[in-house]
Amino acid sequence: MDLSCIPPMVTAPPLYVDLDGTLIASDLLIESALVLVKQRPLAIFDLLGWILQGKATLKTRIAQEVELDVAHLPYDHEVLALIARARSEGRKVVLATASHRKYADAVAAHLRVFDAVLATDSQRNRSGLAKLEAIQADADGPFCYAGNSAADLPIWQAAESAIVVTASPALVRRAAARARVDAVVRPAGMGIAAVLRAMRLHQWVKNLLVFMPAVPLAAQLGWPAVWTLLLAFFCFGLCASSVYLLNDLLDIDADRQHPTKSRRPIPSGAMPLAWAVMLTPILLLAAFGLAAWRLPWLFAVVLVFYWALTMAYSVRLKRITVVDVLLLAGLYTMRILAGAAVIGVIPSFWILAFSMFLFFSLASAKRYIELADAQRRQKMSMAGRGYNVADIPVVLTQGIAAGQIAVMVFALYIQDPVATQHFRMPYFLWGVAPLLLYWISRLWMKALRAKVHDDPLVFAVKDRQSQVIGTVCAGLIWGAL
Incomplete structure (x- = not known):
């Protein structure tokens, strides 16, 4: 795998890294919802009501009740290697995720490799275009983005370069048609x-x-x-x-x-x-x-x-x-x-x-x-x-x-x-x-x-x-x- 995203330089653009499906081979919204249902089986009816109020409310209400053990999440070691490379080049590295801030902050505190965190809060779900707006406001210029899904296509298109974490060749082709793909990380074992x-x-x-x-x-x-x-x-x-x-x-x-x-x-x-x-x-x-x-x-x-x-x-x-x-x-x-x-x-x-x-x-x-x-x-x-x-x-x-x-x-x-x-x-x-x-x-x-x-x-x-x-x-x- 080519670990380079941008040639090493002091002014190299910051690297923004997605969490679910990119940094970790999991989805914290699903995980936290499962924990909630396990703790309170009747909470499944609460989930249905929160969904109707929007994803920001759903994620916030779940986060208020559920604690997750971030130390044992399935972290992608190749993505961690990309982050380590970016940090060694003196670049700013930001965790940009649609997961709730409570869990994003916990992951950042555990790994200690991020300079900042952009995440969903009670007011806004940081996914797709909302995440792109947050990244552009934070970067204030060119940036590199590592993501894993079709929802990340607008972000890759706006980025100076893209890192695609996926086992889907079709998604890699779609990303390459919109952005300069500098690295592809293919998660092992899926299928x-x-x-x-x-x-x-x-x-x-x-x-x-x-x-x-x-x-x-x-x-x-x-x-x-x-x-x-x-x-x-x-x-x-x-x-x-x-x-x-x-x-x-x-x-x-x-x-x-x-x-x-x-x-x-x-x-x-x-x-x-x-x-x-x-x-x-x-x-x-x-x-x-x-x-x-x-x-x-x-x-x-x-x-x-x-x-x-x-x-x-x-x-x-x-x-x-x-x-x-x-x-x-x-x-x-x-x-x-x-x-x-x-x-x-x-x-x-x-x-x-x-x-x-x-x-x-x-x-x-x-x-x-x-x-x-x-x-x-x-x-x-x-x-x-x-x-x-x-x-x-x-x-x-x-x-x-x-x-x-x-x-x-x-x-x-x-x-x-x-x-x-x-x-x-x-x-x-x-x-x-x-x-x-x-x-x-x-x-x-x-x-x-x-x-x-x-x-x-x-x-x-x-x-x-x-x-x-x-x-x-x-x-x-x-x-x-």
Whole structure:
């Protein structure tokens, strides 16, 4: 990248730098609005009223209620390098943004690289032509401007030179047609790949649980039932992805302080917040639309309850100790209930008891992994959770115990007469029990050794031994049928 904007000289024009999408890969208006809704869910109605009063009022009212952590914003290092170059040349550098002055001043105070700040206040929204007027009044002559959107085109046209921060070649061409473009900064990671990563398609493996109620009935079910279950799988995937996006939007501040979650597309800025805000309801509507179109009404009811519980978890319940783990286990089990609703069967006591204890163990493992990571980073508690490191022994004990109980429930099921109703040779299932016991014990040992860094089910999909065990168990179950 060419870091020069104007040849070094004492009288070189000042550099004006935009904030949202330029200096940072984010949008502070969207971020602050999300924080407000997270703090006060009913504030969404306030937002609608403030929008009608104009953007200046909207931004001011939000700023009066919301504090943002500017230290962990996703700053663009190439833009910071441009600023450092300009300062080394003795040029004046000004932060010129449509964000509210409260946040702009906080960013300037944190970075300490700006000589002045031009920002939105309660009277005027400093965007587009309003920002241009403010810049021209402040510069009183030629200036250089760094921006990122089509709204900056009039400013680039009036500037002596332009710096374009965008991944869009079309915007670069439009800017070049109006101004002298001296530098182009292309943000890394943006695109469809970032969107797919944000949707966490790898987590869709959990939705295979919708097929579990069909396993004992595999010999009786035809292809129509299989296709219906596949559609249910996709409905759950779309619904879950919408919740993942919303969860990342609401947890963006805490995720940026986490060593691995900070690399997710939304907190890192690889996926624009506006895209995530738009895609969240689209995925949800697609899930409910497919369910209403082709699936039994009872499945749609389960899907609605699943979404409602995940929303409650994201907004509030994940901060309550033990309740969060119980709810996570329940959400896994709801996938089984959904599969049962699709094929029109009532899930047995055994499958519900087994799944509840097994998934309580896996959910506890997820919390243990996070707590152990916090302890290694010398943190006393987890951001956005109700746990602290003193809870590690309890989480460890309850998780291991629940896993062992799940295996015991499975063993008791093999001896129950109901097993002979669904399996011609149920004694094959005895081969599954020790393998399951080994897998759960190994998972917890690896968690204790800090060898598991993902959701346990995601770890199982990637782990070679888990893949072999899963294949052998599937073969034994097939043999039992």
